[in-house]
Amino acid sequence: MRIEESRKDFPITNDLIYLDSAATSLTPIQVVNEMNDYDLRYRANIGRGVHRLSVVATERYKNAHDKIKTFIGGDGGTLAVTKNTTEAIGMVAGGIRWESGDRVVATVLEHHSNFLPWLRLREYGVKIDIVRPDSDGYLNPDSFESVISDKTRLAAITHASNVLGNITPVKEIADICHQHDALLLVDGAQSVPHIPVDVSDIGCDYFSFSGHKMLGPTGTGGLWMRRPDLKPLHIGGGSIESATAENFTAASGEEKYEAGTPPVGGTIGLGRAVDYLNDIGMDTIRRHEERLTGRIIDGLSAIDHVKIVGPYFDERRIGVVSFVMDGMHPHEVAHILDEASAIMVRSGEHCCMPLMQHLGLESGTVRVSTYLYNNPEEVDMLTATIEEISRKVS
CATH class of the missing domain: 3.90.1150.10 (Aspartate Aminotransferase, domain 1)
Structure with missing residues (x-):
């Protein structure tokens, strides 16, 4: 194209x-048509039924899921479908087992969605270290080197500023984080739609993004995890392997993070948006x-x-x-x-x-x-x- x-x-x-x-x-029209096709021709829930509509919907949802993960270079990790970047970041903030005295590094470049969740952790004794950019909005990796310590549990940084447009040196920051055994979350809401992204090359531990900024529908997005090590925020239908009256066993991989009915048509539409971007x-x-x-x-x-x-x-x-x-x-x-x-x-x-x-x-x-x-x-x-x-x- x-x-x-x-x-x-x-x-x-x-x-x-x-x-x-x-x-x-x-x-684009192609994405709208793809979602309409789901709603008008094979609308059904996924992973729970054996009738033909459920089989088709499940297959196309999983295909879209895989395309989205490949699009960000995430085949080696786990991708949980979310409704946007905000929810994805909230899953990280709520899914880590924090301890009093842990530290988080954030920057003033961040969208509120990647800043306010870390401020709220102060209620649990987590301390926040804030890095400030230069007058043009650029972040020097040395600024992170000076604040990250062995107490740092996580650093959270935008891949590209939604205000200034500058791309941050996330790969260099990932190296610094891992030298101190700290995790790195990258907010990719502005990068994924506009530049080639490869999360495996970046070296981050978590990567979040939104579908509505990359030609897809609202109410779609994702959280990529190098390892599925977060505690799920929700548990319920579709997120378990088995359950008894006394206990349950969570599903492995991405399913345990997708309790309930996901945005089936929206995710299929986002998969079509990925096709459109790849075609160009x-x-x-x-x-x-x-x-x-x-x-x-x-x-x-x-x-x-x-x-x-x-x-x-x-x-x-x-x-x-x-x-x-x-x-x-x-x-x-x-x-x-x-x-x-x-x-x-x-x-x-x-x-x-x-x-x-x-x-x-x-x-x-x-x-x-x-x-x-x-x-x-x-x-x-x-x-x-x-x-x-x-x-x-x-």
Whole structure:
């Protein structure tokens, strides 16, 4: 598939310019059709029935499950289906048997979903060490070296910032963690949709991601585990091998983390989204977004009253660009972009209040985020509209 041809699969792009994929991506027709096919032709629960619909649903769910795991390079580990990254991270926070005096390392780059669960552990005597990035949002592995100790149980870090777009050195941080027998959780919500990911190469212990940011439906995602060593948060149907009136035996592998009915149709749809991304190629998608990102940064940098927040263009970033405008609230800018040119962007704190405080941005930023269905003409319309807004500010 040629990336230039993909826009036809996203009908909404005919009506507006969608630059908010860091929040939720659009979904192609092929994924919608795949989910409709499940609901209309073989809708049934999985793993519990022997009739033909259940057999078909179970086979297609498991096939999708395997495709998703392979997509992130996780064939050697365990993948539990979740409803999003937040739930996946919560499974780690709730599944480790913490002891008073344990330490967790986190960063102010994190989305609230990968920050607040660790703060809450302080109720159990767990101490939190916080690493702060430089002015461009980059994290130096030496910063982790200085805070990780033999008391550190876990480090939690984003793979790519949802505000600044910079890619963090997770592989180097994994090495540091393992030198101290500490575990590493990587939040891959922003990386998996946009760059090639191989969890086995990263060396992390846990990796979380969301389906709704990678062309899939909402209510889908995953937690990959190098070893299935977490205590399951839920127990029930589908998660046990056997049960008596006195006791039960949990299932082995991923089943023990998927109690109850999972998002069957959604997971099958996410598997189709993985097929779509593979048909184009993640290297192709990354190169496409690099070109768009460079064009955005060049265009915004030339406009008066506009300040880009975070790093300028280099190879260590994804297609997320944040900026502020003198004398205007980010929400005001986003509203004008919508009303004037049908451009959809995100504004505010992006669920990253500690980072905004670190950067001194009381009202947050305007965030532009690209994906495979965006094109240079849309980027040019964005910069032209921002330039027009800038002239009115002056």
